[in-house]
Amino acid sequence: MRMIEQNEIFLLQGVSYFDLARTLDCGQCFRWRLCDDGFWEGVAAGRFCRVRQRRSVLLFTDTDRQSIRDFWIPYFSLDVDYAALCRDFRSDPVLAQAMDFAPGIRLLRQEPWETLCSFIISQNNHIPRIRGIIERLCALLGEPLPGGMSSFPSPEQLARCTLEDLAPLRSGFRAKYLLDAAQKVLCGAVDLRAIGQMDPDAAREKLTGICGVGPKVADCVLLYAYNRTQVVPMDVWMKRVLAVLYPDGFPKHFSPYWGIAQQFLFHYARSHAGLLRAPL
């Protein structure tokens, strides 16, 4: 990969095994929007940018060279050798089919606090509605950023709120969970920095101490924010995949990376609902 600049637009060339649209639209993140001009715009960790893909080239605007190198490349996992990973995955026929159906999905490295809140909101909810709630949350409590979007509100900002303050989010029963998460993170009962140093079982134990955080939400945080690639969040779709496509369990061979494989399988399952819907 190499980066060149053409009047305010940064071009990242030689990008492979990457599909921007699928990566941003596969249910791991909720704050990116496709604009009419083909650019995706979004905010991550308090940074706004616009990005578009043309074959093996990524075009960035509203950011700078250093942010791309130090933040956006790791954010999109463009520093990870997916060629080797996908070659390995291909030895499994089910995974090969899922990757052929929708190649290029990469695991994002997202900010832990935002990821925690996002997946608290995700429970028993539709993806379009998850997006709406998060958008209203950021507009209500986040800091305005250049570009028109707002940052994700900090634990402090959220902890200052009452349930009534959060009513405009229309987040239903989840609002009290958000407040509990904010309080526990603010007072140090849950130390998001320390969780980054813990093994997945200890981390899961800590996270599920937050009201509204069960095993599925905790695992989403471990995978999508802490890059614990061995963790597989078991939602209804992955349970169906397991029951129908892997009746003898997931092959052990890829165990350090099953979380990444999960992304292809999750997307494949949702796109073939008819084949997988009935059983559980």
Added chain:
DNA sequence: CGCCAGGTATGAT
């Protein structure tokens, strides 16, 4: 209009 959603807390066996 009902059905259901990237689940979890709660109370009952």
Added chain:
DNA sequence: ATCATACATGGC
């Protein structure tokens, strides 16, 4: 331990 049920809301 395991199992059923309620849960707020609105996209489809």
